[in-house]
Amino acid sequence: MAIGGAEDKARDRVILRRFVELCGGSAARIVILPTASQLAGTGALYKELFTALGAERVDVLPVNTRDEAFERGYAADVRDATGVFMTGGNQVRLSSVLGGTPLAQAIRRANSSGVVVGGTSAGASILSEHMIAFGRRGSLPHQRMVHLAPGLGVTNRVIIDQHFRQRDRVGRLLTAVAYNPFLVGLGLDEDTAVVIDQHNELEVVGRHGVLVIDASDMRHTNVHDAGGHAPLSMLGVHLDVLVHGYRYDLERREALAPEPAEG
Amino acid sequence: MAIGGAEDKARDRVILRRFVELCGGSAARIVILPTASQLAGTGALYKELFTALGAERVDVLPVNTRDEAFERGYAADVRDATGVFMTGGNQVRLSSVLGGTPLAQAIRRANSSGVVVGGTSAGASILSEHMIAFGRRGSLPHQRMVHLAPGLGVTNRVIIDQHFRQRDRVGRLLTAVAYNPFLVGLGLDEDTAVVIDQHNELEVVGRHGVLVIDASDMRHTNVHDAGGHAPLSMLGVHLDVLVHGYRYDLERREALAPEPAEG
Numbered sequence: 001m002a003i004g005g006a007e008d009k010a011r012d013r014v015i016l017r018r019f020v021e022l023c024g025g026s027a028a029r030i031v032i033l034p035t036a037s038q039l040a041g042t043g044a045l046y047k048e049l050f051t052a053l054g055a056e057r058v059d060v061l062p063v064n065t066r067d068e069a070f071e072r073g074y075a076a077d078v079r080d081a082t083g084v085f086m087t088g089g090n091q092v093r094l095s096s097v098l099g100g101t102p103l104a105q106a107i108r109r110a111n112s113s114g115v116v117v118g119g120t121s122a123g124a125s126i127l128s129e130h131m132i133a134f135g136r137r138g139s140l141p142h143q144r145m146v147h148l149a150p151g152l153g154v155t156n157r158v159i160i161d162q163h164f165r166q167r168d169r170v171g172r173l174l175t176a177v178a179y180n181p182f183l184v185g186l187g188l189d190e191d192t193a194v195v196i197d198q199h200n201e202l203e204v205v206g207r208h209g210v211l212v213i214d215a216s217d218m219r220h221t222n223v224h225d226a227g228g229h230a231p232l233s234m235l236g237v238h239l240d241v242l243v244h245g246y247r248y249d250l251e252r253r254e255a256l257a258p259e260p261a262e263g
Numbered sequence: 264m265a266i267g268g269a270e271d272k273a274r275d276r277v278i279l280r281r282f283v284e285l286c287g288g289s290a291a292r293i294v295i296l297p298t299a300s301q302l303a304g305t306g307a308l309y310k311e312l313f314t315a316l317g318a319e320r321v322d323v324l325p326v327n328t329r330d331e332a333f334e335r336g337y338a339a340d341v342r343d344a345t346g347v348f349m350t351g352g353n354q355v356r357l358s359s360v361l362g363g364t365p366l367a368q369a370i371r372r373a374n375s376s377g378v379v380v381g382g383t384s385a386g387a388s389i390l391s392e393h394m395i396a397f398g399r400r401g402s403l404p405h406q407r408m409v410h411l412a413p414g415l416g417v418t419n420r421v422i423i424d425q426h427f428r429q430r431d432r433v434g435r436l437l438t439a440v441a442y443n444p445f446l447v448g449l450g451l452d453e454d455t456a457v458v459i460d461q462h463n464e465l466e467v468v469g470r471h472g473v474l475v476i477d478a479s480d481m482r483h484t485n486v487h488d489a490g491g492h493a494p495l496s497m498l499g500v501h502l503d504v505l506v507h508g509y510r511y512d513l514e515r516r517e518a519l520a521p522e523p524a525e526g
Contacts (some may be wrong), residue, residue, distance in 0.1 A: 066444075066482050092442060093487035100445035100479040129392065130413050133442065137356065149409040149442035150393050179355060179412035180362035195441050216363040219287075224356035 004188030005121030023083030028055035036122040037090030075106035086123030129153040135172035146172040185213030267451030268384030286346030292320035298387040299352030338369035350387030392416040398435035404495040409435040448476030
């Protein structure tokens with residue numbers, strides 16, 4: 001589950017409630033990685049939230065350095081969990097602290113054996129193999145507008161951006177997809193999440209929208225010729241804008257509206 | 264096989280000869296992708312070279328646009344080949360033209376079923392999952408010094424840089440590895456290549472050197488805090504410099520000197 005940041009923590013808590021449900025509800029054992037955050041209270045805040053939403057057990061793993069990410073106990077904690085949650089903050093902190101450590105390996109392996117891995121904001125960005133590290137604002141793509149870095153690789157086919165509409169990030173996501181249209185771009189608004197299941201089908205949960213960029217049929221781009229910070233051309237890009245309850249099949253690259261209510 | 268560019272084409276042709284041998288020598292059926300290059304004669308030049316080195320059959324696939332990369336015939340040509348060779352030029356042209364097309368899929372699949380996939384310069388960069396798209400010169404790492412893009416993903420664990428010593432690229436490779444030390448950085452000098460076998464062991468072939476950067480034991484970096492274009496810290500990075508005949512085990516991250524000659 002990837003959350004676009006700033007998810008509701010005070011009212012219905014639709015997204016965090018869904019995360020706990022996915023982790024097993026009253027049987028959920030969740031570990032929280034506050035590594036991305038500089039704020040000491042972030043882990044404790046999510047522990048309180050998940051506990052209030054009925055999780056059986058919630059532990060914060062205080063991993064702030066690479067040394068700590070090498071401690072065997074934390075990787076074991078991940079293997080014992082039904083869910084792993086990464087907080088917001090700075091995604092390059094996550095990739096540079098966790099990358100190549102036993103903890104990162106434990107998270108990837110747990111996910112492939114069915115453990116739910118989720119995160120918000122930076123914790124959402126890190127989930128993909130190709131991660132947006134930083135970039136500039138703007139609605140149209142420009143050369144050198146986005147910096148990519150390797151993420152955790154929990155999911156491979158998508159590239160995730162967050163705080164999407166709130167921070168004017170369409171241009172940088174288009175730029176990332178122009179580099180290699182193998183990627184599907186997902187722009188997640190705040191208080192909005194996607195749940196990706198084991199069949200690579202995603203579902204939108206939350207208050208705003210998700211932009212899906214599919215350039216697999218793109219017939220032309222000047223991304224290899226455009227110099228400096230020049231604007232990019234991209235011909236033949238498919239966009240879908242999804243809201244709560246909509247789904248998208250990442251294998252077939254097809255958006256699915258919800259079934260109409262009966263009656 | 265990844266070549267650092269500017270390989271010898273006139274004298275012993277050690278690297279290109281080795282490529283033909285790997286593809287089956289006199290039984291080699293090689294397809295050439297000149298997509299990265301803007302020069303019309305590049306494909307024909309390599310066709311002439313591989314033919315002179317004894318390959319049974321050499322075909323140039325004239326793929327310059329995404330439309331052409333969707334043509335079924337070319338994917339079939341790749342499936343029938345024993346080797347695929349990508350020329351130099353611009354690696355973002357390769358990723359933006361080939362990404363997400365049946366031709367890219369055919370190359371990845373051919374490689375996993377034993378077909379040799381090689382390239383020089385841009386054609387070397389594109390081989391890795393995380394590709395260096397462009398960057399700045401310099402011997403020490405700086406924030407935002409390197410732009411990554413998704414490559415073909417023929418190999419996953421390494422990130423390849425080329426024209427390495429000749430274009431002063433140590434800093435940008437260090438920067439890429441700092442983002443996520445899961446990656447092993449390979450800096451290939453001109454007229455120097457690595458052959459990576461199915462056990463993830465690589466061997467150096469050619470005239471100059473290969474720098475291997477392993478930051479898996481790196482205990483600290485400021486990459487997540489350094490603003491703008493600030494210099495980066497990286498504590499505890501392992502370097503190996505290899506020359507012709509040396510090997511490196513990418514699984515164990517260990518360099519191996521050649522056996523001493525018998526006497």
